[in-house]
Amino acid sequence: MAMAERAALRERALPVLVVLACVLLLWYGGAVGLNRAGAVERVLANSHPNGYSTADLVSTTLNMERPVLPAPHQVVADLYSSLVDWPLDSPRNLLYHVAVTAQSTLVGFVLGTLLGIALAAAIVHSRTLDRALLPWIVASQTVPVLAIAPIVLVILGSLGFSGVAPKATIAMYLCFFPVTVAMVQGLRAPQRIETELMHTYAASRLQAFWLLRLPSALPFLFPSLRVAIAAGVVGAMVAELPTGAQAGLGARLLTGSYYGNTVGIWSALVMSALLGLGLTAAVAGIERLVLRSRGAR
Amino acid sequence: MKRGGVVGRLWPTLIVAGLAAVALAWAVPAAGTVDAPPRGLVAGLLAVLLLAGASVRQVAALDGRRWYGTATAALFGAWIVYFWQVGVTLFDVPRVLLPAPSFIGQMLLDRGDTLAGDFVQTVLKAVLVGWALGSGLGFVVGVAIDRAPFLQRGLLPLASLTSTVPLVAVAPIMVMWFGFDWPSKAAVVVLMTFFPMLVATLAGLQSAGKLERELMHSYAAGYARTLLDLRLPMAMPFLFSALKVNATLALIGAIVAEFFGSPTVGLGFRISTEAARMNMALVWGAIVVAAVTGSLAYALLVQLERKVAFWHPSIRSR
Numbered sequence: 064m065a066m067a068e069r070a071a072l073r074e075r076a077l078p079v080l081v082v083l084a085c086v087l088l089l090w091y092g093g094a095v096g097l098n099r100a101g102a103v104e105r106v107l108a109n110s111h112p113n114g115y116s117t118a119d120l121v122s123t124t125l126n127m128e129r130p131v132l133p134a135p136h137q138v139v140a141d142l143y144s145s146l147v148d149w150p151l152d153s154p155r156n157l158l159y160h161v162a163v164t165a166q167s168t169l170v171g172f173v174l175g176t177l178l179g180i181a182l183a184a185a186i187v188h189s190r191t192l193d194r195a196l197l198p199w200i201v202a203s204q205t206v207p208v209l210a211i212a213p214i215v216l217v218i219l220g221s222l223g224f225s226g227v228a229p230k231a232t233i234a235m236y237l238c239f240f241p242v243t244v245a246m247v248q249g250l251r252a253p254q255r256i257e258t259e260l261m262h263t264y265a266a267s268r269l270q271a272f273w274l275l276r277l278p279s280a281l282p283f284l285f286p287s288l289r290v291a292i293a294a295g296v297v298g299a300m301v302a303e304l305p306t307g308a309q310a311g312l313g314a315r316l317l318t319g320s321y322y323g324n325t326v327g328i329w330s331a332l333v334m335s336a337l338l339g340l341g342l343t344a345a346v347a348g349i350e351r352l353v354l355r356s357r358g359a360r
Numbered sequence: 361m362k363r364g365g366v367v368g369r370l371w372p373t374l375i376v377a378g379l380a381a382v383a384l385a386w387a388v389p390a391a392g393t394v395d396a397p398p399r400g401l402v403a404g405l406l407a408v409l410l411l412a413g414a415s416v417r418q419v420a421a422l423d424g425r426r427w428y429g430t431a432t433a434a435l436f437g438a439w440i441v442y443f444w445q446v447g448v449t450l451f452d453v454p455r456v457l458l459p460a461p462s463f464i465g466q467m468l469l470d471r472g473d474t475l476a477g478d479f480v481q482t483v484l485k486a487v488l489v490g491w492a493l494g495s496g497l498g499f500v501v502g503v504a505i506d507r508a509p510f511l512q513r514g515l516l517p518l519a520s521l522t523s524t525v526p527l528v529a530v531a532p533i534m535v536m537w538f539g540f541d542w543p544s545k546a547a548v549v550v551l552m553t554f555f556p557m558l559v560a561t562l563a564g565l566q567s568a569g570k571l572e573r574e575l576m577h578s579y580a581a582g583y584a585r586t587l588l589d590l591r592l593p594m595a596m597p598f599l600f601s602a603l604k605v606n607a608t609l610a611l612i613g614a615i616v617a618e619f620f621g622s623p624t625v626g627l628g629f630r631i632s633t634e635a636a637r638m639n640m641a642l643v644w645g646a647i648v649v650a651a652v653t654g655s656l657a658y659a660l661l662v663q664l665e666r667k668v669a670f671w672h673p674s675i676r677s678r
Contacts (some may be wrong), residue, residue, distance in 0.1 A: 078510050078514030078515075079514050079517055080514075081510075082514035082515055082518060190420050190421065191416060191432075194419075194428075194432035195416050195420055195432050195435070196433075196436065198430070199436070199437065205604075205655050205658035206650070207612045207615055207650050209616060210627070211647060213635035214635060214640065214644070217456070218457055221454075221456060289524070292524075293525075297528055297616075300529060301528070301616055301619065304632075312529070313529075320532030320535060320536065320621065325536065328532050328533055332533070335525070335526050336525040336526070339524045339526055340521065340524055340525065343524040
């Protein structure tokens with residue numbers, strides 16, 4: 064058993080690790096190549112006026128102050144110092160920005176999911192909504208709805224909302240579309256024979272919904288939740304761009320690009336990737352718990 | 361028999377609702393001419409609202425023809441635009457909050473050349489180049505590593521994970537590398553569209569059944585023959601669904617990347633700067649252009665899929 068597990072692990076983990084190692088190597092190679100011109104011009108021309116060795120060149124390119132492409136260890140060092148050297152509530156600590164973005168993402172995600180489920184339930188039970196509204200919701204999947212974000216910010220801003228509310232609204236409407244589409248499919252998943260069984264039990268519509276439709280919709284709901292939370296992170300980050308917001312990963316990226324702080328941009332990028340991965344993993348974890356408690360294997 | 365009855369009752373409802381709507385639109389004073397909306401007109405608005413609801417419900421109840429569904433959605437959309445127009449005018453909603461559809465349409469006409477320039481910059485340059493390059497690269501890499509199971513097992517989990525990562529965030533880096541103009545946006549789009557296409561290509565190439573593969577083998581077909589005649593055709597539905605997803609992703613990527621810095625042209629630039637100047641009608645105009653582009657691209661890809669993979673069961677069943 065342990066042997067088999069170890070073999071399976073090697074089968075699955077080894078290729079991924081090899082690919083990651085290749086990416087790291089390429090990254091270092093790219094850093095040397097891309098930073099070379101700047102390193103020669105700005106550093107080596109002054110420190111080694113009589114010519115420099117390859118080792119000098121490599122070590123300079125990998126440790127520049129404003130590199131074109133920072134080396135991985137520079138990004139890690141910047142991340143580490145921002146996480147350790149500053150208190151959690153300082154804007155210099157990246158975790159503070161992660162928390163700001165995660166907060167609006169999560170608020171929007173929860174609201175959007177609830178709204179999506181409610182609307183899907185209404186659509187399944189109303190032929191009018193099904194015919195009139197659902198085609199528009201499906202069509203909206205082909206439209207870049209994220210582009211409305213600045214309008215939402217302006218409208219909510221002039222109505223006096225600020226802080227989390229506008230950002231959460233944008234995350235909410237991005238989460239809402241995929242959840243609605245998947246839930247309509249899921250709530251319709253029960254076979255005719257099952258709905259007729261509920262009917263012979265004299266189950267009311269509400270009971271049929273709770274006992275049959277909702278449980279059979281869960282396998283449709285969770286994949287859409289994973290899509291939704293990823294869209295929510297993007298929405299929350301974009302919402303931080305045009306407001307001149309001081310906090311959040313999106314604002315951090317924007318200030319980094321204003322001041323040409325490449326290492327800072329890369330750290331924010333890594334943190335936003337980790338935030339996306341972490342939130343998706345959390346949703347996947349909840350999925351596993353729920354499905355297990357329902358007896359699925 | 362029953363359907364005839366439903367249709368028979370439908371026309372009076374539609375006609376009454378339409379006449380009432382026209383009368384209300386005619387009676388509503390131009391925005392800003394009166395202080396408070398007249399009470400009679402508000403009552404009229406509610407009445408038209410009820411009539412509109414009834415008409416949508418009756419059209420939705422129709423059965424039998426395929427286009428009835430489309431007609432319901434179209435009617436619903438038309439009513440939304442109508443109430444948007446009349447409501448905004450009647451209650452004198454400030455233009456900064458919500459411009460009336462007629463004003464947006466006027467803006468689309470008046471600033472058509474501006475928006476056309478934005479369209480060329482964002483869609484024809486950044487989106488089209490990025491989408492074609494990203495999808496093409498994803499496809500080529502997918503086919504190339506098809507014979508290397510080790511690489512597949514290494515790349516596939518990582519490629520799937522990228523869908524959870526906000527890849528748009530590389531925009532500031534791309535702006536630094538490739539400058540403010542469209543190549544930096546195309547680079548963001550390449551990165552965003554590459555991974556979905558890679559995943560879809562790998563999945564599509566695996567989708568040929570064992571039976572078909574063995575048949576090809578019994579014909580003594582080599583790797584290339586099998587790839588061209590069996591596995592790539594089988595992969596078409598996967599490739600097209602990735603192309604469709606990528607079309608939307610590419611539009612989002614290019615527009616959002618322009619929020620991070622762009623020359624003074626482009627849909628994303630227009631949206632962010634005009635929103636900051638509170639010129640909301642032009643913002644809505646740019647969004648209309650983006651939305652129409654997205655839907656048209658999707659429709660085009662669906663048509664293309666029907667032409668290319670007409671034999672596939674998923675298309676024949678439609």
